[in-house]
Amino acid sequence: MESTTNHGTQPNPMPTDASDDITQTGNAHSPRHASPQHSERKQARTFCDDLLAVSQWMAEHNSGDTHPFQLHAPEHCPPSVVQAMSQLNTLTFHDVLNCADGTTGTAGDTAAANTANEFTPIESAPPSLAESLTMLLFSFDEREYAIATQRLMAEQPSTLDEIGKEFNITRERVRQIEKALRNEITTLLDGEFHLSERLAAMFEAEGPILRYATAARIIPELESTVEPEGLAILPLISNLCSPTFSTSDGWLATPSIDDAVKLVKTDLPQAADEYGVVDLAPSASHANAEQRERETRNFTDWLAYSDVMLYKNHAILGRAQGDRAAAVLRVEQHPLTTEEIAERINAGNARSLANRLAVDERIMRVDIGTWALREWGLEEYSGIRQEIRERIERNGGSVRLDALVEELSSQFSISPNSVVTYASTLPFLSSHGVVTLADEERYDVPDANPYDVARMFRIPGGWALRITVNAEHARGSGSILPLAIANILHMRFGDTVELDSPLGVQSVYWTGTSVGLGTIRRFVLDGMIQVGDEALLEFMDDGSFTVELVRPLNGNALHDALALAACPQTADARRALGYLQDAIDAHDCITFAELAARLADRGDADIAALLRRLA
Secondary structure: OOOOOOOOOOOOOOOOOOOOOOOOOOOOOOOOOOOOOOOOHHHHHHHHHHHHHHHHHHHHOOOOOOOOOOOOOOOOOOHHHHHHHHHHHOOOHHHHHHHHHOOOOOHHHHHHHHHHOOOOOOOOOOOOHHHHHHHHHHOOOHHHHHHHHHHHOOOOOOOHHHHHHHHOOOHHHHHHHHHHHHHHHHHHHHHHOOHHHHHHHHHHHHOOEEEHHHHHHHOHHHHOEEOOOOEEOHHHHHHHOOOOOEEEOOEEEOOOHHHHHHHHHHHHHHHOOOOOEEEOOOOOOOOOHHHHHHHHHHHHHHHHHOOOEEEOOEEEOOOOHHHHHHHHHHHHOOOEEHHHHHHHHOOOOHHHHHHHHHOOOOEEEEEOOEEEEHHHOOOOOOOHHHHHHHHHHHOOOEEEHHHHHHHHHHHOOOOHHHHHHHHOOOOEEEEOOEEEEOOHHHHOOOOOOHHHOOOEEEEOOEEEEEEEOOHHHHHOOOEEEOHHHHHHOOOOOOOEEEEEOOOOOEEEEOOOOOEEEOOOHHHHHOOOOOOOOEEEEEEEOOOEEEEEEOOOOOOOHHHHHHHHOOOOOOOOHHHHHHHHHHHHOOOOOOOHHHHHHHHHHOOOHHHHHHHHOOO
C-alpha cells in the first residue's frame, strides 16, 4: 500500500491537466458544488409574500393546522440538512403567520412588514467536526469522495492501483488527487478544529500512552462519525494530524502501539537489573507534579495490562514465582516471611511457594519461614535438626540442653519446647541435660506396637489406618503417621519407602521427629475420596498401598462398630466379636463390654461407645 503524509504544510492548489480535470463540465461525476445559491433579496421577499398570503388564506378557511412543507431527505443527505427538513415539516400555516412578527395579521400587513424589514438570521452553534467534514465530503465529486473515504478514512486503505483501476486513471493521478485532498482536509482539521495542537497538548499532559476512553474524553472528535455511512473520523485524524498515533484494544499511543509494546518487550528488559527490576521513579522534568502523576498512572496502567508486575514504584519483569520473590526482596532490601512474599506476589499457597524458594540459588532461608537474598551475606538457617547437629559438632560432640535452647530460641524464631523436642528424638539423644548424637543402633526399626495405636486395625493381608480427609490432603500436603507404621514397614530412621498404589507410587518417610505420609491428593482428584470423608489408609503386607472409604454408617451399633474398625460386615454377634478381636489382637476379651474397655484404653472412644450399647 502506498500513501503519503504531510503534516503541517500549507494547502496546495489541486493539480490539473487538460485531459483530466476533476471539475470539468464534461465529467460524468457529480459537480463539485451542486446546491444553487439564491442571493437576490427580491426573490426571497417574493417567496415570503406568497407564503404568508397562502398561510393567511388557509388560516381563514379553517386549515391553519395543516403543514405547508412535506420535504423528503435524499440519500447521502448531511445530518444538519435532514434536521432542518424535519423542523420545516413540523410547521403549520399558523406557525408561519406567528413567525412573521410574533402576532397574526392580514397577509398585506405581514407582507409589508417583511418587505420593510430585513430578515434576522437565526443564531446557531458552530458546526461540529463531523458536520463540517460531512459537508466537505459531499462537496467532493465521486472520484474525490472515493479517494477520501477509501484511502484517508479507511482502517485498511485501498491501494493507489485499486482506485486507479476503479476510475480508469493512473496511480500517479490518484496520488495527486489524494495530496490535494489531504491539504484541504488538513486545513479543516487543524485550521478550524486545531486537532494537531490538541493532540500534542494531550500527549504532553498524559504521556505517550493512555487508555482510548481517556483520550476520547479529552478529544471527543476521536469518536465522531460521518453520516450517513457512519464512517469513523479516527483513521482520518491518525493519518493527517500530528503527532502520529495508533490505537489497539482500548489503548492509544504515540508514535504507535508497536512502540509501546517494544517498550515492554525490549526497552524495559535492557533497563532492568539482574533481578528483573526497573525503577520507575520519575526523572527530573519540566512537567508539573500533576502532569507527572497522570503520565505515571497511564504508564503503569499499560504495564499492568502487559502483565508486568508493579511493586512500590518498580516494574518486576519476571513472571515465575521465584523470580518475583527475588525481585520483591531486591526492592525491600530486608528479609521477608513466606506469607509476606506470597501476599506481595499474589502466590496463593504459601507452602508451595516455600518449596520453590528453598531450591532457588538466589534466595536463602535465614529463619523459620523467613527469606533473604543470598548476596546479603546473612547467616543461613538450615532447620532445627541441622542447627542442633552443627552446635553438637562445634562443641566436640555434645552440648548442654539449656545452652542449646537459649542460643537457638534467641537467634531464630524457634520455641524452647521445639528445641527440647528435636533434641530428644533421633538422630539425637538427650540425657541428664546433655545432647549428643544417638548411637547407630537407635536408628533401628521402632518397637511401637500397631495394635496399641488408635484408629489402626489389622485387616486381611495388611493394616488399615482410619483418617478423616481434610483440606490439607486435598491441597497436596503430606501428613503425620504413627510410629507404628515405620514398624510394619520395617523402616529405620532416615529411610524413605515407596509403595505401589492404584494411582502411582506412594511415599512414606521417617526423616523427622515423626513418620510422614506423602501426598494423597491424587486420590481426591480421582474421586475416590473427598474432604470430610472417613477413609482407610491400607498398608498391605506385600508392599502395596491403597485408600478405601469407610462403609456408610446407618445408626445400627453393631454395623457401625464393624465399619469404623475396618471389619467385614455381619449381623451375627458372635462372628462380629471375632472380627473385632482380630482387628486389635484382643482375643482375651470375650465380651463386647471387655472389647469396649480395650478400645477405650487405646483411644477408640467412638467404637467403644457403640459396643457398650451391645453389652
